[in-house]
Amino acid sequence: MTYNNVGKIVNTHGIRGEVKVLATTDFVDKRFAPGETLYVAIKDNEPKKLTIQRHRRQKQFEMLTFEEVSDINEAEKYKGAQLQITSDQQTPLENGEFYYREIIGLKVYSVQKEFLGTITDIMETGANDVWIVARPNGKEVLLPAIKDVILNVNLDQHCVIVDWLEGLDEQ
Incomplete structure (x- = not known):
C-alpha cells in the first residue's frame, strides 16, 4: 500500500x-x-x-x-x-492539476527537445508556484509554473515540456 x-x-x-x-x-x-x-x-x-x-x-x-x-x-x-x-x-484533482510529489523528479525538456534538468523542489509564492530545476551543470534555475512557460506535463513519460524563457539560465 x-x-x-x-x-x-x-x-x-x-x-x-x-x-x-x-x-x-x-x-x-x-x-x-x-x-x-x-x-x-x-x-x-x-x-x-x-x-x-x-x-x-x-x-x-x-x-x-x-x-x-x-x-x-x-x-x-x-x-x-x-x-x-x-x-x-486522495482527493481527485481537476484536469491539469498535480500533486507536488508527481511533479518533483520530472525531467524538463525545451520545445526543441533539449534536456534542461530535473525538478527538485517546488516553492509556493503568492502568484504562482515556482519549480526548482537542477541543471546538468549543477546550477539551479527557478521556473515559474505558468501556462506561458509550462506547455505540457506528461506523468506517463515522466517529463515536462517548457517554453524556456530567454534569460532564465543567466542567474
Whole structure:
C-alpha cells in the first residue's frame, strides 16, 4: 500500500493526548475532519491507523485528538512523525492539476527537445508556484509554473515540456 504525507506532528499539547500538526495538504478541512482515518509513520514500522476525534485550528497549526490516543504519554511517541493517507483516500484533482510529489523528479525538456534538468523542489509564492530545476551543470534555475512557460506535463513519460524563457539560465 502507498502512503502519502498530509502533515507532521510537531508537538503534544496538554495532557489529554492532543497533538500539534503542521499540515502539508491543501485539503485541511476534509483531511482532518472528525471520523477521518489517518496513518502515523514511526521510523521503519508499518504505519498505525488513527481515527480523528477532534480537530481545531490554533494559529498556523492543526490541533488533533485521536480516538486511539488518550493521554500525553501515548501522544509523545508520535512527536516528529508524519501523518499519512493511503492513495485510495486522495482527493481527485481537476484536469491539469498535480500533486507536488508527481511533479518533483520530472525531467524538463525545451520545445526543441533539449534536456534542461530535473525538478527538485517546488516553492509556493503568492502568484504562482515556482519549480526548482537542477541543471546538468549543477546550477539551479527557478521556473515559474505558468501556462506561458509550462506547455505540457506528461506523468506517463515522466517529463515536462517548457517554453524556456530567454534569460532564465543567466542567474
